[in-house]
Amino acid sequence: MKENVDRTFAIIELMEDLRDIWRETSPTHTLSPEQKEKVLSIILDANKILKRMEEAIYD
Numbered sequence: 001m002k003e004n005v006d007r008t009f010a011i012i013e014l015m016e017d018l019r020d021i022w023r024e025t026s027p028t029h030t031l032s033p034e035q036k037e038k039v040l041s042i043i044l045d046a047n048k049i050l051k052r053m054e055e056a057i058y059d
Contacts, residue, residue, distance in 0.1 A: 004056055007049045014046045 021035055031039060 001056070004053045007053050011046050011049050014042050014049075018042050 018039065021031070021039060022029060025031060025035065
């Protein structure tokens with residue numbers, strides 16, 4: 001379970017990065033092409049981590 005604790009903190013960091021993008025684009029939250037790429041990358045990375053967490057619970 002220690003790995004899942006570490007993964008939780010990794011996800012929190014990713015969400016903070018995402019929040020920074022939303023703050024930068026406030027109030028309209030219109031994303032530049034680079035920001036769109038970054039948001040998608042964050043989402044994909046978070047999903048991978050969550051999948052590993054789920055698998056660890058079932059192991």
